[in-house]
Every structure is written in C-alpha cells, then in structure tokens.
Amino acid sequence: MRDAAAQVLYTLDWAILVYFLVLNTSYLVLLIAASREIVRYTRRRPFARLDEVFANPMTPPVSIIIPAHNEEAGILPSVQAMLALRYPQFEVIVVDDGSSDRTFAVLQEAFDLVPLPRALEGSVEIRGALLGSYAPRDGTPVAVIRKESVGSKTDALNAGISAARYPLVCMVDADAFLDEVALLRVVRPFIDDPSRVVASGGVIRPANGSTIHRGRLVEARMPRSWLARIQVVEYLRAFTLGRSGWSRFGGLLIISGAFGVFRKDLVVELGGYDHESIGEDAELVVRLHRHLRNQGRDYRVVFVADPVCWTEVPENVRVLARQRTRWARGLADLLRTHRVMIGSPRYGRVGVVVMPYYLVFESIGPVIELIGIVTVIVGLVFGLVDLPFAILFFLVAFGYGIFLSWAALAIEELTFRRYARKRDLVVACVAAVFENVGYRQLHAWWRLRGLVQCLRGKELAWGDMQRKGFLEEQLTADQIVVDEPALGRHEAERPDEHR
Amino acid sequence: MSVEATLEVAVAVVGIALVASLAAMVSARVVRAIAGRRRSRATQRLRPLLVAAAAGEPLPHTALGRIERRLLIDMAVEYLGKVRGEGSEALRRLLAEQGGLDSMRGQLTDRSAVHRAHAALVLGAAGDAASRTGIEALLDDADFEVRATAVRSLGQLGDPHSVVAVLARVGHPGRPLAFGTVVMALVTIGPACIDDLLGVLGGGRTPGRQVAAEALGLLDAVGAVDAIARAAEHDDDAEVRIRSLRALGRLGSPRAVPVLVRALDAEVVGFRAVAARSLGVIGDGAGAVVDALTRAVAGPEVVVSVNAAQALAQLGEPGRVALESLVRPPDHASAGVVSPTGDLARTWVGPDVAVAEALARLALNRPPGGTS
Numbered sequence: 001m002r003d004a005a006a007q008v009l010y011t012l013d014w015a016i017l018v019y020f021l022v023l024n025t026s027y028l029v030l031l032i033a034a035s036r037e038i039v040r041y042t043r044r045r046p047f048a049r050l051d052e053v054f055a056n057p058m059t060p061p062v063s064i065i066i067p068a069h070n071e072e073a074g075i076l077p078s079v080q081a082m083l084a085l086r087y088p089q090f091e092v093i094v095v096d097d098g099s100s101d102r103t104f105a106v107l108q109e110a111f112d113l114v115p116l117p118r119a120l121e122g123s124v125e126i127r128g129a130l131l132g133s134y135a136p137r138d139g140t141p142v143a144v145i146r147k148e149s150v151g152s153k154t155d156a157l158n159a160g161i162s163a164a165r166y167p168l169v170c171m172v173d174a175d176a177f178l179d180e181v182a183l184l185r186v187v188r189p190f191i192d193d194p195s196r197v198v199a200s201g202g203v204i205r206p207a208n209g210s211t212i213h214r215g216r217l218v219e220a221r222m223p224r225s226w227l228a229r230i231q232v233v234e235y236l237r238a239f240t241l242g243r244s245g246w247s248r249f250g251g252l253l254i255i256s257g258a259f260g261v262f263r264k265d266l267v268v269e270l271g272g273y274d275h276e277s278i279g280e281d282a283e284l285v286v287r288l289h290r291h292l293r294n295q296g297r298d299y300r301v302v303f304v305a306d307p308v309c310w311t312e313v314p315e316n317v318r319v320l321a322r323q324r325t326r327w328a329r330g331l332a333d334l335l336r337t338h339r340v341m342i343g344s345p346r347y348g349r350v351g352v353v354v355m356p357y358y359l360v361f362e363s364i365g366p367v368i369e370l371i372g373i374v375t376v377i378v379g380l381v382f383g384l385v386d387l388p389f390a391i392l393f394f395l396v397a398f399g400y401g402i403f404l405s406w407a408a409l410a411i412e413e414l415t416f417r418r419y420a421r422k423r424d425l426v427v428a429c430v431a432a433v434f435e436n437v438g439y440r441q442l443h444a445w446w447r448l449r450g451l452v453q454c455l456r457g458k459e460l461a462w463g464d465m466q467r468k469g470f471l472e473e474q475l476t477a478d479q480i481v482v483d484e485p486a487l488g489r490h491e492a493e494r495p496d497e498h499r
Numbered sequence: 500m501s502v503e504a505t506l507e508v509a510v511a512v513v514g515i516a517l518v519a520s521l522a523a524m525v526s527a528r529v530v531r532a533i534a535g536r537r538r539s540r541a542t543q544r545l546r547p548l549l550v551a552a553a554a555g556e557p558l559p560h561t562a563l564g565r566i567e568r569r570l571l572i573d574m575a576v577e578y579l580g581k582v583r584g585e586g587s588e589a590l591r592r593l594l595a596e597q598g599g600l601d602s603m604r605g606q607l608t609d610r611s612a613v614h615r616a617h618a619a620l621v622l623g624a625a626g627d628a629a630s631r632t633g634i635e636a637l638l639d640d641a642d643f644e645v646r647a648t649a650v651r652s653l654g655q656l657g658d659p660h661s662v663v664a665v666l667a668r669v670g671h672p673g674r675p676l677a678f679g680t681v682v683m684a685l686v687t688i689g690p691a692c693i694d695d696l697l698g699v700l701g702g703g704r705t706p707g708r709q710v711a712a713e714a715l716g717l718l719d720a721v722g723a724v725d726a727i728a729r730a731a732e733h734d735d736d737a738e739v740r741i742r743s744l745r746a747l748g749r750l751g752s753p754r755a756v757p758v759l760v761r762a763l764d765a766e767v768v769g770f771r772a773v774a775a776r777s778l779g780v781i782g783d784g785a786g787a788v789v790d791a792l793t794r795a796v797a798g799p800e801v802v803v804s805v806n807a808a809q810a811l812a813q814l815g816e817p818g819r820v821a822l823e824s825l826v827r828p829p830d831h832a833s834a835g836v837v838s839p840t841g842d843l844a845r846t847w848v849g850p851d852v853a854v855a856e857a858l859a860r861l862a863l864n865r866p867p868g869g870t871s
Contacts, residue, residue, distance in 0.1 A: 010502075013502055014502060017502060017505070017506075043613045044612075044613065044616065044644040046617075046620075047616045047617075047620060047644050047647070047648045048644075049651065051580075052651065052680070052683060053679070055683075056679050056682075056683050057717055058678075058679045058682055058683075058713065058717075059679070114863065115859075116856065116859050116860070116863070116865075117852050117855040117856045117859055118852070118856055119801055119804065119805050119849070119852040119853045119856055120801070120852075121801055121802075122801055122849075135863075135865070137863065139863075139864075139865050165805075191677070191678065191679035191680075192643075192647070192677035192678060192679060192680070193675070193677070193678065194678050194679070195678075195706075195738065386503070388503065389502065389503055389506065392503065392506035392507060392509075392510055393506060395506075395510050395513070396506055396509040396510055396513055399510065399513035399514065399516075399517060400509075400513050400516075402517060403513055403516045403517050403520055406517065406520035406521060406524065407516075407520045407523075409520075409524055410520045410521075410523040410524045410527065413523070413524045413527040413528055413531075414523070414527045417527075417528075417531065422528070425524065425528065429521070429524070
C-alpha cells in the first residue's frame with residue numbers, strides 16, 4: 001500500500017514538474033517577446049508625434065462611456081478629469097445605472113444638466129428601463145443617461161454604447177482616471193491602420209498611495225498596504241507579460257474593461273456586451289475574434305504599452321477574494337461559452353495557441369498548483385517525499401515566480417519607470433517575494449473557487465466593491481510636476497493571467 | 500536524470516536569473532540617473548546658445564562632445580517646430596554647421612531602425628531637400644515607424660515630386676504606410692499634389708484612392724469636386740465612396756449637393772448617413788435637399804435618422820420648419836419613463852427621438868449631435 005502511494009506521488013511529482021516546466025517555458029517565451037515589444041515601443045516613442053495625432057483631422061472622435069452606480073463621491077472629479085484629456089474631439093457619456101445616492105444630482109448641479117432627448121441604437125439590448133437623457137446647458141460634451149439598474153455593469157455599458165455618437169467607444173470605469181495623453185496613444189493604431197484595427201487597449205495600474213491633484217496623477221507611489229503593493233507588482237507583471245507578450249504574437253485575448261477602445265460599428269454589430277457573461281470585457285474581445293474570423297475579415301486587436309489608466313485596487317482580503325473569484329469564474333465561463341474556438345485552426349493563433357493556453361494554464365492552473373502543494377505536504381507528512389526534494393521543489397517554484405515579477409520590474413525600470421523613488425523599487429521587490437509566498441497560494445484558492453462555481457453553474461452574487469477612494473493632495477504649483485499621466489480607481493482589470 | 504537532480508539544476512538557473520534581474524533593475528536605475536543628470540546639465544548649457552542662434556547670433560566656438568552634439572541636434576529639431584521665418588532658417592544653418600545634416604544623411608542607411616527614423620526626422624524638420632531621395636528609400640523600410648517618419652519628413656520637405664512615391668506605397672501588402680500620416684503629409688505638401696491625387700482617385704489601387712479622397716477633401720480642392728463626386732457615386736470600394744462623400748461635405752460646394760441627395764437613397768446605410776451629415780455641413784436649404792433629408796429622417800436606420808435630423812437643423816429656417824412638421828403627438832413619449840427591452844425600440848429609437856433631439860439642440864443652440 002505504501003509502495004503504491006509512493007509510486008502515485010512519484011508519478012504526480014513528475015507530471016507536475018512537466019506541467020511546471022511547460023508553463024514556465026511559456027512564461028519565459030512571453031517575457032522575452034514582451035520585453036522586445038516594450039523596448040521596441042519605447043525606443044520608437046519619440047517618433048510617435050502625438051502632436052500630429054492631435055492635429056490630424058482624421059483622428060476619430062471618441063465616445064467615452066462611464067458606467068456609474070452610486071458613485072456620488074467620485075463621479076464629478078472623474079468626469080472633469082476626462083474632460084481635461086488631451087484629445088481633439090470626444091464626448092463623455094455617463095450612464096447613471098440606478099444609483100440610489102446623489103450621483104445624478106452631483107452631475108446635474110455641476111454641469112447644469114437639462115433634458116435632451118437622445119436617439120439610441122436599436123440593435124444593442126438594454127434590459128433596465130431608461131429614465132431620461134440629459135446634457136449640460138452650455139454645450140460641454142457630456143451626456144448623462146439615467147436608467148434603472150438590473151444589477152449588471154454590462155447593461156449600463158450597453159446603454160452607453162447605444163447612446164454613443166462617435167465611431168470609437170472607450171469604456172472607462174467610473175472611478176478610474178487616464179493619463180492626459182492616454183487617449184491619443186491608444187487611438188493612434190486606429191489612425192495608422194484604419195481598415196484593420198478593431199480594438200485597442202492600454203495599461204491598468206493601481207493608484208493606491210499615489211499623489212493625486214485635480215484628477216491627475218502627480219507622483220506614482222507604492223501603496224501603504226502590503227496587499228495593494230502586491231497587486232501593483234501583479235498588475236505590472238500581468239500587463240508586461242500578458243498583454244505585451246500576446247500582442248507581440250498577435251493573440252491578444254483580453255482588453256481591459258477599465259480602459260479599452262473599440263470600433264463602435266463592430267460592437268453594435270455584435271449586439272454589445274453579453275448580458276450573461278461575467279467577464280464581459282474579455283468575452284467581447286473573444287466574440288470579436290470569433291465573429292471576424294468567421295467572416296474571414298482581416299483585423300487587428302492591439303495593445304499599446306504605455307497609455308495608463310489608474311485605478312484603485314482592493315486593500316481588503318475579503319473584497320479581493322470576491323473580485324478574483326469572480327474573474328476566475330468569468331474566464332472559465334468564457335472558455336466554456338466559446339469552447340468551439342479552443343484548438344480550432346479556423347481561429348488562427350487565438351484558437352490554436354491562446355485559448356488552449358488560457359484553458360490549461362490560467363483556468364485549470366490553480367487546480368494543478370494546489371494539487372502540487374498538497375501532494376508535497378502529504379508526502380512530507382507521511383514520509384513519502386524527501387525533505388530535500390520538497391525544499392528544492394518550493395525553491396524552484398517560488399524562485400521562478402519571484403524572477404518573473406522582478407523581470408517585469410526590471411523592464412519597467414528600463415522603459416517607463418513610473419515609480420521614481422528608490423524606496424518604491426525596494427518595496428516592489430519585497431512585495432514580489434511576499435506575492436509568491438502566501439498571496440499566490442491564496443490566489444490559487446480563490447481561482448479554484450471561481451472555477452468550481454462555473455462548473456456548478458452557481459448563481460453569481462454581485463457585491464459592491466468597497467473602495468476607500470483617493471485622497472486629493474493639495475499641492476503648491478512647484479510641487480506639481482506632471483510627467484504625463486493622470487490618476488484613477490473602480491473595478492479594475494484581471495492581472496491574474498500570468499502567475 | 501532524477502527529479503532531484505533536475506530540480507537542483509533548476510534552482511541554480513533560477514538563482515542566476517534572480518541575481519541578473521536584480522542587477523538589471525539596479526543598473527538601469529543608476530545608469531538612467533547618471534544619464535538624466537548629464538542630459539539636464541547639457542540642456543541647461545545649450546538652451547541659451549540655441550535661443551541665441553535662433554535669433555541669428557553666431558554660435559560661440561565651443562567644443563561639443565558627442566552627447567552634447569546629439570542633444571543640440573535634437574533640441575534644434577524641437578525648436579524648428581516652434582519657430583518660423585528667420586529663426587527657422589538660422590536653426591537649419593546651425594544644423595548644417597554642426598555637421599548634423601551630414602551625419603544624419605549617413606544615418607539614413609544605418610542598421611538601427613531607431614537611428615534611421617531619427618535621421619529622417621531631423622532631415623525632414625531641417626527641410627534638407629538634398630536628402631529627399633534617401634528619405635524616399637525609407638518608404639520601403641522594414642520598420643513601420645521608420646516608414647511613418649519618412650512619410651512625415653517628406654511632407655515637411657514639401658516637394659511634390661515625392662507624392663507619386665508615397666502614393667505608390669500606400670497599402671503595400673507587406674509594408675504598409677500609416678494611413679493618417681500619409682494623408683497629413685500630403686496635406687502638408689499642399690495643393691501641388693492635387694493633380695497626382697486626382698490621377699490616383701481616378702484609377703489607382705484601392706488604398707491609394709482612399710487616401711486621395713480623404714486628402715482632396717482636406718486640401719480644400721474645390722476644383723476636384725466633380726472627380727470626387729464621381730468616386731462617391733461609382734467607385735467599387737465602399738470606403739472610397741464614404742470618404743468621398745465626407746470630402747464633398749468638407750469642400751462645401753453646391754455642385755456636390757445633387758450627388759449627396761442621390762446618396763440618401765443608396766442601399767448602404769453608411770453612404771446615407773455620411774451623405775446626410777455632409778448635406779448638413781454644406782447647409783444648402785433648397786427644397787430638394789430639405790425634402791430628401793425629411794424622407795431620410797423617417798427611414799428605419801437610427802444613424803441615418805439622427806444625421807438627417809441634425810442636418811435639417813443645420814439648414815436654417817427651412818430645416819427647422821421641416822423638423823417641426825415631423826413632430827408627432829407624444830403618444831408613447833420620446834422622453835420620460837419607458838419600459839425595458841421590447842418597448843425600447845419604439846421609444847428611444849426612431850425618427851421621433853431623432854427629431855426631438857434635433858429640435859432640442861436647436862432650442863439650446865447646441866452643435867449638431869449626429870454620428871460621425
């Protein structure tokens with residue numbers, strides 16, 4: 001019996017080791033691709049000439065859609081920050097999604113809103129009853145659509161898409177803020193290659209702890225809480241490895257719901273966001289891939305490495321657990337809904353490489369990871385695994401995880417270097433260690449719960465994400481040295497793609 | 500090899516990788532800090548010299564190091580974008596005197612894409628006509644950004660002889676040029692390229708025709724209205740027709756009106772929507788235009804209804820009267836509470852709301868809110 005158990009454990013060890021090897025090799029390939037892409041991008045950035053993009057009459061106008069549910073505290077600075085973006089022509093559409101607080105009243109007072117009928121696209125389904133449409137009396141390019149909430153952000157986004165008047169729609173969370181030139185950077189691919197680019201996404205970064213002044217990020221700083229610090233490193237690695245790496249391979253599967261730009265005609269053609277989807281942002285991109293591939297159309301989904309959307313990340317374990325469980329469930333649901341694409345050459349790299357990768361390493365990954373940990377612990381307890389073996393196993397696993405995070409930090413240092421203080425770099429390095437010892441295992445557990453919820457088809461309980469909000473610092477003029485960016489917060493992005 | 504031995508090797512490899520990444524982080528920070536300080540000092544030293552040079556004063560005989568020389572060139576290029584007239588000429592002379600132009604011409608064939616793009620940028624900003632051929636050669640460069648910079652620089656050089664070379668490479672299957680940059684370069688070159696654009700619009704390849712339609716509109720090529728109108732009605736490519744319809748609106752010529760009115764009956768929704776918008780921009784309140792737009796408002800597609808209603812609002816009194824004649828009693832309310840899903844299509848979507856919106860905008864003196 002003991003021999004049989006030992007044999008099972010030995011086989012499991014090998015299986016997990018092989019899985020680990022393939023997974024890490026894929027990370028390494030992505031890391032190399034991402035670093036080449038980012039370095040390439042930053043070296044060419046001086047030639048991007050954003051002034052030309054700004055002055056170009058062909059720069060397409062953008063409808064910025066902000067879904068807002070009980071955002072009384074943050075909606076005004078958020079809209080004001082959007083209005084201060086450097087971009088030639090855009091409108092801000094706030095969808096007040098059944099707020100029970102003063103969200104609408106705050107906007108009405110600030111912008112002197114008056115009722116202004118607005119004809120909507122008919123082909124995007126909106127489930128919540130529409131209550132009214134408003135615009136500022138003075139012509140400020142803001143529109144407010146009021147509707148009843150059906151408990152989903154998707155419905156608010158669809159109302160915004162229906163109301164949008166411009167050829168590009170940009171989804172931004174109500175409590176997120178963009179860099180001043182973020183829109184110019186993220187839209188540029190649409191101008192360079194107008195017939196092929198269908199969607200473009202930028203980077204999400206946590207703004208907890210950063211210095212914010214009048215809707216602008218003045219100085220990026222590491223947060224005070226270790227949970228948020230870990231997420232800073234996590235986001236950095238996810239966007240460096242995940243988005244840039246996959247973008248390099250032409251296989252970008254996710255564009256952030258917190259900051260993404262899409263061709264409106266295509267989104268409308270698809271009927272907008274899927275009401276039943278939990279990971280609605282990724283689902284839209286996958287549906288775009290599927291639709292355009294089915295039609296045999298030539299298209300590109302692009303990731304731009306430095307337009308930044310700043311957001312607040314949870315500093316509370318319970319809230320974070322709920323968020324990550326939901327993301328994991330969203331991914332599993334997405335893979336199940338579009339399972340026909342997995343492994344199908346008809347869908348090109350997305351079907352053959354990216355979706356199988358997400359299935360094996362992202363969705364099922366936590367199962368393997370937790371089995372690995374449990375196996376080694378059980379083996380140790382029953383004396384079936386050597387202690388030196390266990391130590392070596394954990395050293396490699398943790399060491400490699402830390403290396404990936406440090407490598408992402410190194411790329412950041414070599415390129416954008418948003419965190420200027422030496423102390424922040426040290427803190428980030430330490431956070432990368434904590435991330436791999438403790439947080440990573442907890443995260444695997446949350447992801448596993450999400451996967452199980454998907455398999456059981458359990459009804460999803462939406463809960464409010466508790467936010468602390470940003471503290472605006474009062475600065476003197478000489479303290480304000482804005483490098484480029486602006487600031488942010490809300491339900492962010494899924495950085496858990498590349499563990 | 501046993502599992503343990505494999506793991507031992509892996510631990511060693513990971514350890515080395517960790518040390519390397521840490522070293523990369525630290526050295527990147529140190530090197531950038533030193534370089535930043537050095538650059539800052541050099542910038543402070545060079546700025547007054549450049550300002551003086553732009554004012555026509557000779558540059559003092561100061562020995563400049565390699566980094567300073569490069570910085571001087573970059574700063575001069577930056578200043579060239581801000582100054583005009585004699586100051587601009589003085590900066591160009593300075594670039595030539597400092598050997599900037601010679602070295603940049605040499606760099607056009609450098610192995611590094613960044614150097615090639617930089618050279619094209621400097622030579623274009625400096626208006627170095629002698630390097631036109633060299634920059635044109637970069638239109639076939641393997642690097643997208645180099646090609647884009649080359650197009651931009653050719654625009655800055657302003658030599659109409661480049662137009663043919665640029666248009667010939669638009670839509671190159673393997674090495675396409677940035678669409679927006681090409682159009683802007685052509686617009687920068689100016690009216691001298693109108694003839695070439697007309698030639699392409701009449702018989703070039705599809706991407707070239709798209710560029711031509713867009714650029715002719717932006718160049719205010721009123722003389723090209725007939726050719727653009729032909730493209731708007733008969734071109735094989737939908738994108739060319741849409742860009743042509745938009746260009747007709749920009750040009751604002753009454754000669755385009757009949758074509759735009761006919762386009763309101765086109766099968767393709769996009770043609771109708773853009774035609775309506777262009778008619779609004781032209782602002783011709785003739786009876787035929789008002790009638791056609793009034794019919795378009797009642798059409799089934801929201802985008803056409805909205806644009807046609809907004810266009811009517813831009814036509815002045817005849818348009819306003821037409822809009823008011825379209826107002827129906829609010830039996831199922833175009834504003835106010837509506838029921839979800841099913842009723843949405845009849846309340847917030849359709850001609851009634853489009854008309855109500857246009858009239859409300861008129862009342863508020865708001866700009867048109869049609870779809871671009």
